[in-house]
Amino acid sequence: MNNNNKMGSDPIPQQQQEIEIEGGGGQLSPSSSGYAGGIGSSSNSNPSSEIESSEIQHGENNSTSNGVVYDSASWVPGKRHDDEVSSTLQAIISFVENGGDCVNFVRAGKHQLLVILTKSVNRCFEKNPKFDMTPLLGGTDVVFSSLIHSFSWNPAAFLHAYTCLPLAYPTRQAAGAILQDVADSGVLFAILMCKHKVVSLVGAQKASLHPDDMLLLANFVLSSESFRTSESFSPICLPRYNPMAFLYAYVHFLDVETYLMLLTTSSDAFFHLKDCRIRIEMVLLKSNVLSEVQMSLLEGGLYVEDLPIDPSPRSGYLSPHLGHHRPGTESPSRCRDANPGIGGPAGLWHFIYRSINLDQYVSSEFSSPINSSHQQKRLYRAYQKLYASMHDKGTGPHKTQFRRDENYVLLCWITQDFELYAAFDPLADKALAIKTCNRVCQWVRDVENDIFLLGASPFSW
Amino acid sequence: MGCSASLPDRNSTARLTGFNSESNGATDSKNLKVKLVLLGDSGVGKSCIVLRFVRGQFDPTSKVTVGASFLSQTIALQDSSTVKFEIWDTAGQERYAALAPLYYRGAGVAVVVYDITSPESFNKAQYWVKELQKHGSPDIVMALVGNKADLQDSRQVPIQDAMDYAEKNGMFFIETSAKTADNINQLFEEIAKRLPRTLSS
Numbered sequence: 001m002n003n004n005n006k007m008g009s010d011p012i013p014q015q016q017q018e019i020e021i022e023g024g025g026g027q028l029s030p031s032s033s034g035y036a037g038g039i040g041s042s043s044n045s046n047p048s049s050e051i052e053s054s055e056i057q058h059g060e061n062n063s064t065s066n067g068v069v070y071d072s073a074s075w076v077p078g079k080r081h082d083d084e085v086s087s088t089l090q091a092i093i094s095f096v097e098n099g100g101d102c103v104n105f106v107r108a109g110k111h112q113l114l115v116i117l118t119k120s121v122n123r124c125f126e127k128n129p130k131f132d133m134t135p136l137l138g139g140t141d142v143v144f145s146s147l148i149h150s151f152s153w154n155p156a157a158f159l160h161a162y163t164c165l166p167l168a169y170p171t172r173q174a175a176g177a178i179l180q181d182v183a184d185s186g187v188l189f190a191i192l193m194c195k196h197k198v199v200s201l202v203g204a205q206k207a208s209l210h211p212d213d214m215l216l217l218a219n220f221v222l223s224s225e226s227f228r229t230s231e232s233f234s235p236i237c238l239p240r241y242n243p244m245a246f247l248y249a250y251v252h253f254l255d256v257e258t259y260l261m262l263l264t265t266s267s268d269a270f271f272h273l274k275d276c277r278i279r280i281e282m283v284l285l286k287s288n289v290l291s292e293v294q295m296s297l298l299e300g301g302l303y304v305e306d307l308p309i310d311p312s313p314r315s316g317y318l319s320p321h322l323g324h325h326r327p328g329t330e331s332p333s334r335c336r337d338a339n340p341g342i343g344g345p346a347g348l349w350h351f352i353y354r355s356i357n358l359d360q361y362v363s364s365e366f367s368s369p370i371n372s373s374h375q376q377k378r379l380y381r382a383y384q385k386l387y388a389s390m391h392d393k394g395t396g397p398h399k400t401q402f403r404r405d406e407n408y409v410l411l412c413w414i415t416q417d418f419e420l421y422a423a424f425d426p427l428a429d430k431a432l433a434i435k436t437c438n439r440v441c442q443w444v445r446d447v448e449n450d451i452f453l454l455g456a457s458p459f460s461w
Numbered sequence: 462m463g464c465s466a467s468l469p470d471r472n473s474t475a476r477l478t479g480f481n482s483e484s485n486g487a488t489d490s491k492n493l494k495v496k497l498v499l500l501g502d503s504g505v506g507k508s509c510i511v512l513r514f515v516r517g518q519f520d521p522t523s524k525v526t527v528g529a530s531f532l533s534q535t536i537a538l539q540d541s542s543t544v545k546f547e548i549w550d551t552a553g554q555e556r557y558a559a560l561a562p563l564y565y566r567g568a569g570v571a572v573v574v575y576d577i578t579s580p581e582s583f584n585k586a587q588y589w590v591k592e593l594q595k596h597g598s599p600d601i602v603m604a605l606v607g608n609k610a611d612l613q614d615s616r617q618v619p620i621q622d623a624m625d626y627a628e629k630n631g632m633f634f635i636e637t638s639a640k641t642a643d644n645i646n647q648l649f650e651e652i653a654k655r656l657p658r659t660l661s662s
Contacts, residue, residue, distance in 0.1 A: 116556065117556060139503060139525035139552075139554055140525075142525075220527075224525065224527045225524040225525070226508065226524045226525060226526040226527050226530060227527060229508070229512070229524060229530060230530040230531065230532050230550075231530065231531050232526075232527060232528055232529060232530045232531065233528055233529055233531060234527050234528020234529065234552075235528060235557075235560055235563075236528075249528075267563050270531065274531070
């Protein structure tokens with residue numbers, strides 16, 4: 001961890017900026033918008049705020065103390081070993097850009113090591129402090145370089161949440177039903193993903209899959225070419241589930257982008273899992289889930305240009321574009337005053353909405369003017385810093401933040417139910433931006449059935 | 462090409478497709494099903510051998526196998542019997558060595574592969590042979606395969622060394638090239654012929 005000083009994220013320059021950080025709730029919610037609290041929760045009828053706040057507290061505890069390794073001290077007994085492990089990552093870390101969340105990355109890198117080796121590698125260090133783990137990691141350089149890359153584009157890396165592929169509710173339900181069937185037959189986790197996005201996932205009773213593990217698992221599978229060649233059965237460790245033990249993962253790509261992962265504790269389960277996969281694949285084909293997944297991949301997602309002008313009625317509204325975004329198809333709900341090329345209404349360029357209860361986030365698709373990868377990475381870093389400043393334990397949880405610099409107006413709004421990160425044109429009007437954020441929240445809520453995995457979340461058990 | 466076994470007639474076999482159902486556990490003396498595991502150092506070409514045999518493909522870009530891949534292929538022999546190979550293509554990386562029993566347990570056939578340009582991989586092959594003699598099924602059919610036989614100019618493992626070692630250990634030996642497809646089918650046909658006909662799968 002010698003690199004901390006060098007790699008630590010720069011403090012955000014305070015000059016030439018308009019920054020407001022507010023601790024109370026509701027500042028972003030003009031009374032005229034009709035918003036009170038529970039925007040973005042999975043259900044319209046919110047549980048009492050007391051229950052929610054205790055849940056949030058629980059989540060915070062989880063991230064630091066439930067036996068899960070997060071800081072270097074608990075990684076291995078003895079700092080020396082830790083240095084050994086870290087040195088394996090040194091070369092990798094040196095590539096991470098200065099603005100990146102390096103501490104977070106080192107943690108994720110260590111967890112990625114565990115995915116491959118389990119924590120039992122510690123025993124080797126205990127026996128021999130000079131133990132060289134390099135041979136054990138043979139062939140995994142692609143896994144780590146892909147993980148580094150995640151830290152410059154994948155919001156899951158700092159949000160500690162996963163994202164779903166937008167799909168019509170009945171389609172996701174159909175996928176969930178067959179996965180549930182399989183989970184009932186002794187599969188610990190059944191996960192259907194398309195690239196980095198979840199189509200559906202279920203876990204056996206009481207088993208919960210942490211979003212951080214999902215990030216590492218997806219990274220591992222997507223970066224290892226051999227998974228695409230044929231079905232496979234591999235030992236794998238989920239550090240947030242059990243850092244000491246291997247699970248066994250049956251992995252099969254159903255098409256170029258879509259893959260099924262069936263995780264079990266049993267090393268003899270291959271043929272059972274293979275049978276499960278055949279059943280699942282048949283159902284998915286019959287119910288057209290796979291073709292809808294392909295459609296969504298091509299055309300789905302939330303576009304800031306499609307942000308409805310007026311808050312829609314609370315129910316019955318579905319974006320005509322969601323999951324079927326067809327460029328060039330004009331829609332009555334598309335924002336009329338949005339000039340092409342300057343984003344959405346009020347200069348809205350992009351947003352990320354994270355549902356706290358669901359551990360899921362949705363991110364708007366990149367469109368002009370955030371269309372080059374350089375701009376996307378810059379925005380990503382800005383979000384990372386915003387996230388860090390909002391969750392800095394020293395200064396307490398902030399409820400809202402408004403920040404204007406030469407690149408953006410950034411707005412962050414955190415409630416018990418959700419976190420909203422939004423980027424606007426640097427010249428955007430503050431009052432309008434706030435109003436627009438409210439509309440984004442309403443929009444997300446209106447389409448939550450299609451953008452989130454509801455009800456089947458392992459976290460709800 | 463260095464092949465110590467007599468080559469079967471190239472035309473004696475035909476590929477069968479559509480035998481991919483895993484549940485037909487029942488085998489008789491005419492239709493065998495056998496679990497085959499490939500072991501060997503990383504980079505010797507285990508996956509390439511399997512993909513050449515099962516799909517007739519060769520991909521020169523190296524793709525490191527994670528855990529183990531499962532593929533199956535059925536071949537028909539001259540006497541009209543068939544053998545279905547259920548193939549476990551294991552990862553060669555050291556970290557998977559401890560997990561190898563997971564894949565070779567119950568295997569009727571073990572194919573131990575080395576690279577004829579790498580003495581180190583030949584040493585590793587001998588390690589696997591010993592491991593299988595200790596922990597594998599007692600009646601396991603073992604083949605020693607020197608792959609990358611197209612790279613004769615870079616050969617570092619003399620063919621005689623490998624033949625002697627194979628003979629001493631009761632193994633079938635063949636040199637193959639997944640790249641040129643040389644001896645790939647012959648390897649599996651030879652194995653098929655050597656299977657005990659009363660195989661319990």
